[in-house]
Amino acid sequence: MDYVIEMLNIRKEFGNFVANDNITLQLKKGEIHALLGENGAGKSTLMNVLFGLYQPEAGEIRVKGKPVKITDPNVANDLGIGMVHQHFMLVDVFTVTENIILGREITKAGRIDIKKAEQEVREISERYGLAVDPQAKISDISVGMQQRVEILKTLYRGADILIFDEPTAVLTPQEIKELMQILRTLIKEGKSIILITHKLKEIMEAADRCTVIRKGKGIGTVNVSETNPNELASLMVGREVVFKTEKTEAKPKQDVLEVKDLVVKDSRGITVVDGLDLSVRSGEIVGIAGVDGNGQTELIEAITGLRKSESGSVKVNGKELFNLSPRKVTEAGVGHIPQDRHKHGLVLNFPIAENMVLQNYYKKPFSKNGILDFKAIYQQAKRLISEFDVRTPSETALARALSGGNQQKAIIGREIDRDPDLLIAAQPTRGLDVGAIEFIHKRLIEQRDHGKAVLLVSFELDEIMNVSDRIAVIYEGKIVAIVDPKETDEQELGLLMAGSNRKEAGANV
Numbered sequence: 476m477d478y479v480i481e482m483l484n485i486r487k488e489f490g491n492f493v494a495n496d497n498i499t500l501q502l503k504k505g506e507i508h509a510l511l512g513e514n515g516a517g518k519s520t521l522m523n524v525l526f527g528l529y530q531p532e533a534g535e536i537r538v539k540g541k542p543v544k545i546t547d548p549n550v551a552n553d554l555g556i557g558m559v560h561q562h563f564m565l566v567d568v569f570t571v572t573e574n575i576i577l578g579r580e581i582t583k584a585g586r587i588d589i590k591k592a593e594q595e596v597r598e599i600s601e602r603y604g605l606a607v608d609p610q611a612k613i614s615d616i617s618v619g620m621q622q623r624v625e626i627l628k629t630l631y632r633g634a635d636i637l638i639f640d641e642p643t644a645v646l647t648p649q650e651i652k653e654l655m656q657i658l659r660t661l662i663k664e665g666k667s668i669i670l671i672t673h674k675l676k677e678i679m680e681a682a683d684r685c686t687v688i689r690k691g692k693g694i695g696t697v698n699v700s701e702t703n704p705n706e707l708a709s710l711m712v713g714r715e716v717v718f719k720t721e722k723t724e725a726k727p728k729q730d731v732l733e734v735k736d737l738v739v740k741d742s743r744g745i746t747v748v749d750g751l752d753l754s755v756r757s758g759e760i761v762g763i764a765g766v767d768g769n770g771q772t773e774l775i776e777a778i779t780g781l782r783k784s785e786s787g788s789v790k791v792n793g794k795e796l797f798n799l800s801p802r803k804v805t806e807a808g809v810g811h812i813p814q815d816r817h818k819h820g821l822v823l824n825f826p827i828a829e830n831m832v833l834q835n836y837y838k839k840p841f842s843k844n845g846i847l848d849f850k851a852i853y854q855q856a857k858r859l860i861s862e863f864d865v866r867t868p869s870e871t872a873l874a875r876a877l878s879g880g881n882q883q884k885a886i887i888g889r890e891i892d893r894d895p896d897l898l899i900a901a902q903p904t905r906g907l908d909v910g911a912i913e914f915i916h917k918r919l920i921e922q923r924d925h926g927k928a929v930l931l932v933s934f935e936l937d938e939i940m941n942v943s944d945r946i947a948v949i950y951e952g953k954i955v956a957i958v959d960p961k962e963t964d965e966q967e968l969g970l971l972m973a974g975s976n977r978k979e980a981g982a983n984v
Contacts, residue, residue, distance in 0.1 A: 478537070479504045479636055479667050480525065480556075485534035487520055492868050494520040497534065498693040500669075500686050502636065507658060507668045509682035509699070511675075511711055513908045514880025515866045517691040518671045519561070522638050525669075526558045527551040538636075557629025558638040561879075561906070562817075563621050567614040571607055572596050575628050599630050604660050619650035626657065637661065638669045643677060644879075644906030648934065649766075655681050673711065673908035675704040687711055712910040720916045723924070725944035727756035731897050731928035732778070737787035739770070739777045739952075747773045749952035750787070755897065760919060760929040762943030762960075764936065766972050770952035771932050772814065775901050778930075779811045780804040781819065791897055805834055810895030812886055814902040814932070816879070820886045823875035827867055828856030830874045831889050863888035864914065880911040891918060898922050901932045916942050936965050950974050 480502040487495040494517045502508045512518045523529045525536065527545040536543055538554050545551050551558070565574050572593045581588045581595075596609040605623045613621060622642060629637055639658075643651045658668060658681055670682060678685055678699060685702070687694040687710040694710050709715055732755040739748035747770040755761045765771055776782035778789055780801035789796045791807050805811070813819035821830050832841050832852050840851040856870040865884045867877050874882060883903065890898065900919060904912040919942060923929050933939050939946055940960050948956045948971040956971050 477504055477540075478502060479539055480669075481535075481537040481540075482521065482525060483535045483537070485521060485524055485536070486532045487517075487524055487529055488532050490868075493691055495524070495531070495688075496691045496693075498688060498691075500693075501696075502667055502669055503684075504667050505662055505665065506683040507662060507670055507681050509678040509685040510669055510671045510688070511673060511678060511685050511707060512688040513673065513690075513712055513910050515878035516688050516711075518688060519640055519878075521688070522558065522640060522669065522671060525551070526556060526638060552632050552634070555633060555635045556638070557632060557634030557636070559622065559625045559629060559640065559642060561641040561644060563625055565613050565621055565624060567612075569613060570609070571611050571613065571616075571624050571627075572609045574613060574624055575609075575631050579632060596627060596631065599627055603630065603664065604657060617650075619646050619653070622646070622650075622654070623657070635665065636667050636669075638671070640671045641673075641879075641906055642670070643672065643674060648936070651677070675707050675909065678707065679704060689713055708909050711908065720913075720920065720941045722920045722942075725759045725923065727759035727944070728926070729757055730754045731757050731792060732930065733788070733790040734774075734778065735788040735790075737774070737777060737789065738785040739773045739782060740785060741773055746785070747952050748777065748784075751949075751953055753947060753954055755928040755930050757896070757926050757928050758923060759944045760923050760931055760942055762931045762933065762939040762946045763949055764933075764939045764946050764968050764972055765949035767934055769949050769972075771901075771949055774949070775811075775814070775899055775932060778804070779809060779813075779899060805893075805895075808896035810890035810893055810898040812883075812890055812898070812900040812903050814905070816882050816886055821874045821882060823873065825874060826871045827860070827865070827874050827877065827885055828853045828870040830885060831856045831859050831870075834889060834893055859885070859888040859892060863891075863918075880907045883907060883915070884911065887915060887918060891922060895927070897928045897930065899930045899932075902934065903931070904933070904935070904938060912938075936968055939968070940965065948972055 478501045482500045484497045484499060485495050486497050498521055510518050524531050527547045527550050536545060543554060572589060575596050576592045581592050593609040600607045605627060607620060607623050607627060642654060646654060661668060672678060682699045684696055685699055686696040689711060734751060734753040737748055737751045738746060741747045751774065763771055773782060777784045780799055783798055791809055794807055796804050796807055817823060829852065832855060836842060836847065841848055853870055860867060860870055863884045865888065866881050903915050919929055931942060943960050946958045946960055947954045950972060
């Protein structure tokens with residue numbers, strides 16, 4: 476069998492922690508090979524070994540049959556291995572071309588020949604159907620386009636083996652569709668791909684074979700055509716996974732959140748929330764469905780005090796919160812699971828224990844007379860880590876050392892433990908595996924059943940349909956329809972999200 480990559484019995488340790496316990500992965504030429512596992516199972520670690528970012532304690536790597544030592548990413552590049560990271564490695568103020576040639580600049584008489592580089596980038600972009608403007612500035616292009624720049628970067632360096640680390644975690648449904656098309660084009664052009672993911676739908680759609688790892692151990696490799704999502708989920712988490720969220724009928728009571736005629740501008744000064752009205756009652760989950768960029772982010776930031784509004788009213792339990800500071804908003808009984816966990820959810824260089832008290836460190840028992848009580852802080856962290864199944868070596872580990880799913884569980888634990896009357900969950904399961912998603916959905920429904928009001932914002936339509944009691948569709952900064960999830964489907968929601976009215980969308984008005 477001709478394998479382009481063989482990772483044989485790879486072992487990677489961090490101190491006493493074994494991240495990869497003698498894992499074997501073999502990639503055939505011209506295949507899309509999925510690497511599946513829960514958050515923190517060791518997928519990214521294994522690929523960082525292949526890309527030369529980590530050195531393994533044991534095992535052997537072969538590229539096209541030859542044993543190799545990949546001591547750093549430059550060696551990986553020279554061997555034709557490229558990696559598209561989950562968190563993009565791009566310089567915002569540079570153009571697409573400047574980012575792509577960084578470290579591999581074409582020079583002419585000692586000066587960078589940017590015109591020649593732009594031409595090369597354009598040619599590669601067209602060949603693989605990437606449709607990227609070589610002269611655009613990174614700060615001006617969408618997340619999906621930035622990812623294409625990362626792909627171009629690897630192709631420019633001559634990669635024929637590409638590693639994609641959770642490539643769809645930050646993309647809208649439309650961008651995911653386009654990415655799948657790009658992967659197929661790459662395979663047609665003779666590339667081989669390793670796809671790190673835990674989205675079973677994507678594996679079934681795109682991958683040829685799938686290697687499953689659980690808690691650092693290799694569980695096995697299966698042909699995707701001979702398996703199904705339920706079997707893959709069981710292999711991944713080691714038990715049956717329920718895909719349909721179990722919940723009883725909602726029993727909503729009084730309004731907790733009342734938003735009236737809210738107007739919010741974005742950072743460019745353009746009105747993106749345009750006279751919006753919305754209410755969420757105690758004992759219900761209201762899901763906001765919409766295509767990214769229709770004002771969802773700014774709406775949440777305005778409610779939580781992270782962004783100033785122009786006009787309107789935001790009340791929680793009858794108390795006006797319009798343009799109050801984030802601390803005043805949280806003290807009024809609002810919990811917030813932010814959509815960007817790194818920017819607004821955690822201080823990555825703080826221990827996980829200190830992150831667990833970011834919202835109430837200044838109150839008793841965590842602080843006395845302005846002095847932090849670390850014993851109380853660490854006791855609280857131990858309790859939440861156990862209650863919310865946060866997988867971390869210890870409560871002293873830095874937040875950045877945890878996998879994305881475990882960072883998310885830590886934030887959710889912190890917010891739910893404060894017992895807020897209104898819980899705002901923005902993209903709460905973005906980039907998480909089915910086990911973690913199931914856990915988080917249960918927690919949101921638990922909050923609802925305890926009489927809390929929950930506002931869920933998500934780009935995952937099946938999540939909105941599954942978890943919400945009412946769905947508010949947002950389009951160009953307004954709520955254009957409120958629908959019952961039992962009386963709608965993804966097709967109708969999709970049309971409403973694109974601006975059709977309900978009659979056009981074929982709803983039972």
